[in-house]
Amino acid sequence: MNSFRAFVALLVFPGLLYALPVGWLMLGIERKLRARFQGRIGPPLSQPFYDVVKLLAKLPVSRVASDVPMLTALPLLSIGSMIGALALLPVFRGESGFVGDLIVLVSLLEIPPLCFILAGYASRSIYGEVGATREAVVSIASNVPFLTALVAMAASAGSMHSSQIVSSTPWIVRIPALIAILFCLPIKLRLNPFSLANAEQELLGGPLTEFDGPRLALWELAHALEWVALIGFVVVLAIPFRSALWYVNAAGFVLLSLALVPLLTLLAASTARLKVAQATNMMWKWGGGLAALALAAAFFARGGGH
Amino acid sequence: MSGTERGLIYRLVERARRHSAWLYHFNAGACNGCDIELVTCLTPRYDVEQAGIKLEGSPRHADILCVTGPVTRTTREALKTIYGQMPEPKVVVAIGSCPATCNVFAGSPCIDGPVDKIVPVDIYVPGCPPRPHAIIEGISQAIEKLALRKSGAMAGVK
Numbered sequence: 292m293n294s295f296r297a298f299v300a301l302l303v304f305p306g307l308l309y310a311l312p313v314g315w316l317m318l319g320i321e322r323k324l325r326a327r328f329q330g331r332i333g334p335p336l337s338q339p340f341y342d343v344v345k346l347l348a349k350l351p352v353s354r355v356a357s358d359v360p361m362l363t364a365l366p367l368l369s370i371g372s373m374i375g376a377l378a379l380l381p382v383f384r385g386e387s388g389f390v391g392d393l394i395v396l397v398s399l400l401e402i403p404p405l406c407f408i409l410a411g412y413a414s415r416s417i418y419g420e421v422g423a424t425r426e427a428v429v430s431i432a433s434n435v436p437f438l439t440a441l442v443a444m445a446a447s448a449g450s451m452h453s454s455q456i457v458s459s460t461p462w463i464v465r466i467p468a469l470i471a472i473l474f475c476l477p478i479k480l481r482l483n484p485f486s487l488a489n490a491e492q493e494l495l496g497g498p499l500t501e502f503d504g505p506r507l508a509l510w511e512l513a514h515a516l517e518w519v520a521l522i523g524f525v526v527v528l529a530i531p532f533r534s535a536l537w538y539v540n541a542a543g544f545v546l547l548s549l550a551l552v553p554l555l556t557l558l559a560a561s562t563a564r565l566k567v568a569q570a571t572n573m574m575w576k577w578g579g580g581l582a583a584l585a586l587a588a589a590f591f592a593r594g595g596g597h
Numbered sequence: 598m599s600g601t602e603r604g605l606i607y608r609l610v611e612r613a614r615r616h617s618a619w620l621y622h623f624n625a626g627a628c629n630g631c632d633i634e635l636v637t638c639l640t641p642r643y644d645v646e647q648a649g650i651k652l653e654g655s656p657r658h659a660d661i662l663c664v665t666g667p668v669t670r671t672t673r674e675a676l677k678t679i680y681g682q683m684p685e686p687k688v689v690v691a692i693g694s695c696p697a698t699c700n701v702f703a704g705s706p707c708i709d710g711p712v713d714k715i716v717p718v719d720i721y722v723p724g725c726p727p728r729p730h731a732i733i734e735g736i737s738q739a740i741e742k743l744a745l746r747k748s749g750a751m752a753g754v755k
Contacts, residue, residue, distance in 0.1 A: 322646075331644040335616075338649055344613035345660070350685040352657070418655075495654030503657035503684045 296386075300378040304541065305523060310377050314515025315339040317522070317549070321556045328560035339515060346508035361413045362502065365406040366509035372402035373516035380523050381454040382544050384533035393445060393453045397438070400524065403517050404430045404479070407488070410510075411498030422497025425567055426481075426488035432571040433478040433485075436578030440468035440585050444528070447589035458531055461592045468585035469529055474578045476555065478570070479521055483559035485570050522548045614660070614686075614744040617649040618736070621659035621683065625676055625712065627666025630726035631693035635663060637729045638736075645733060648740075656682045661739050662689045664718075667699040668710035680716040686746040688739045691718045692732055694725045 300306055319336035326333025354362070376399035379392055404426060411423025447464040448456040460468075478485040489497040499510055526547045534540055565573070624632055638645045639652060653659045656679045668676055680689070689712070694700040696712040712718055719742055722735035 326644070326646060330641040332647045333644070334646050334649050338617065341613040341616040341649060344609060345617045348610040348613070349660075352682060352684050491654045496658065499658075500655045501657060503682075507658060 297378065301374060305377045305380055305382055305519075305544070306374050309545075310374065310516050310519040311512070313545070313548070314512075314517075314519045315343075317518045317552050318515050320549070320552045321559070324553055324556040325560045328557065339511065343508045343511050346511065347505050349504035351504035351506060358413070358415075362410065362506055363509070365410045365413065366502075366506060366513050369403035369406040369513040370509065370516060372399045373513060373520045375399045376520045377516070377523060379453070380520075380527045381457055381533075382523075382527060383537055383540050384535060386454055388452055388454050391451045393441065393451050393456060396453060396524070397441065400479075400520060401434070403513055406513075407498050410502070411488075414498065414501035416501045418495045418500040419498045422488045422490070422494045422500070425490075425494075426498065428567055429478055429485060429487055429570055429574075432574040433475045433578065436471045436574065436582040437475040437479075439579070439582035440471040443582065443585035443589040444468050446586075447592045449593070453527075457527060458533070460531070461588075464585050464588045464592055465528075465531070467581050467588060469525070471578050471581035471585060472525055472528065474574075474581065476521060476525065476551075477558055478574065480518060480555065482555055484562040484565050486559075486564055487567055487570060490564060518552075519548070522551050525551065611744045615740055618661055618740045618743060619651055619653045619659045620661045620663050620736070621653055621656045621679070622663045623656075623665070623672075623676060623679055625664055625666040625672040625696065625710070626669035626708075627693065627695060631665035631695070634726045634729055635665065635692060635732055638732055643729050643733060645736070648737075650736065650740075656680075657684065659683055660687060660743055661736065662687060662716075663692050663736075664689060664696045664712050664716075665692045667695040667702045667705075667708045668712055668715055670707055670709050673709045673715055676712070676715050686743055688719045688743045688746070689716055690720045690722060690735055690739045692722045692735070693727060694723055697721045697723060700725060 302308060316336060318339040319334075322338055323333045323336055376396055379388070379396045379399070381388060408423045408426050408430075411419035411426065443464055444456050444460045445451055447461055448459045450456060450459070477483070481489045488494075489499065494500070499507060502510060523544065526544055530543060530547070622632065622635060636652075637643060656662070660683075662680060662683060664676070666672070680687075691697050691712050695702065696710065696718070699705075699708055699710045702708050702710075709715070720735045720739045722731050724731055727735075
């Protein structure tokens with residue numbers, strides 16, 4: 292990847308210029324559809340954009356000076372890591388990436404939950420601390436199947452190159468691995484059956500309780516980018532073919548990304564929040580089971596582990 | 598600055614404030630009547646989320662403070678703290694007769710109200726309890742005040 296292409300990937304597609312409006316659109320679709328599923332009319336699609344503009348124009352209440360750099364850096368770090376993760380997604384054909392880019396990609400995707408946990412503790416609010424603890428427990432539970440499924444795909448493709456994994460993972464491994472990763476999506480996006488960490492009723496929004504004005508707006512931006520990056524990650528893993536025409540790849544990526552949003556919304560609208568023990572149990576049983584299945588399939592697909 | 602000529606950023610922020618008012622609901626010793634009526638506004642029948650209005654758990658996220666109840670002695674300091682935790686610009690709506698006049702609790706030794714003795718109130722919604730229509734009307738007037746308020750980060754912007 293030369294530096295010009297890297298800049299385009301970071302700033303234009305699938306980076307900032309694409310991810311920001313599409314992130315707002317995804318959050319807008321989620322809120323609108325959830326309202327429709329509940330028999331309400333719901334806010335307009337532009338709602339997340341208005342929320343961010345309004346929050347940016349608020350004057351935060353002054354805090355202890357030592358808190359401010361930390362509380363500002365954490366959302367900025369998650370925004371940056373999400374843009375980096377988006378830029379690493381192998382959407383097009385010629386993108387060779389580099390050896391081990393899957394590891395970088397996954398670690399970048401893991402930074403926002405870490406920042407979210409740190410934000411809860413750094414804000415020194417009791418609600419923030421409880422939310423951070425829940426996020427930590429639940430993200431460990433979701434990362435076991437998530438990483439196992441990725442290891443299964445990488446092992447069956449025989450490579451840590453993300454573009455190689457995308458193109459040469461056999462379907463017998465890809466399908467259970469993808470279902471396991473899809474199962475982790477609502478946890479990573481903190482959507483309803485697994486919205487333990489940001490529970491707005493009992494935890495007042497969890498780790499973000501103490502954030503106000505522009506700093507809360509940064510978190511909203513980070514969350515929108517998280518949607519685009521995580522859904523984009525699943526979509527990139529799901530399509531093994533890359534067309535020679537760049538716009539076919541781009542259109543397929545965008546359309547499939549947007550098609551996943553109603554599914555996640557339907558799940559969120561039709562379920563109630565689980566307890567920590569229930570969510571963890573469910574994740575280990577079903578997610579872990581599927582990931583183990585993918586790992587076993589990978590073992591057999593490679594011919595007994597040569 | 599003339600009243601009508603306003604910059605693009607100011608108009609954008611004004612529009613955003615009109616479309617995204619987040620409420621914080623504070624019960625200052627209310628009998629729960631007004632609280633039920635306020636929550637009713639969020640149900641499918643009235644669905645205030647159409648206008649971007651939503652109920653927030655944390656006062657730090659909120660734009661509009663909805664107070665119900667005459668302020669009792671135990672809730673007075675909490676009301677002050679919560680008002681202080683809300684970032685500017687903010688608007689206070691007093692829902693029901695209690696926060697406006699203390700209603701039937703007036704003269705009680707346990708009551709430190711009405712609300713406007715503790716924090717400045719922008720909109721009063723009378724009624725015991727007021728109907729959801731009246732609450733929505735009051736909140737929409739509060740949003741209008743919020744949008745045009747020249748405070749917060751926009752204080753110096755034309």
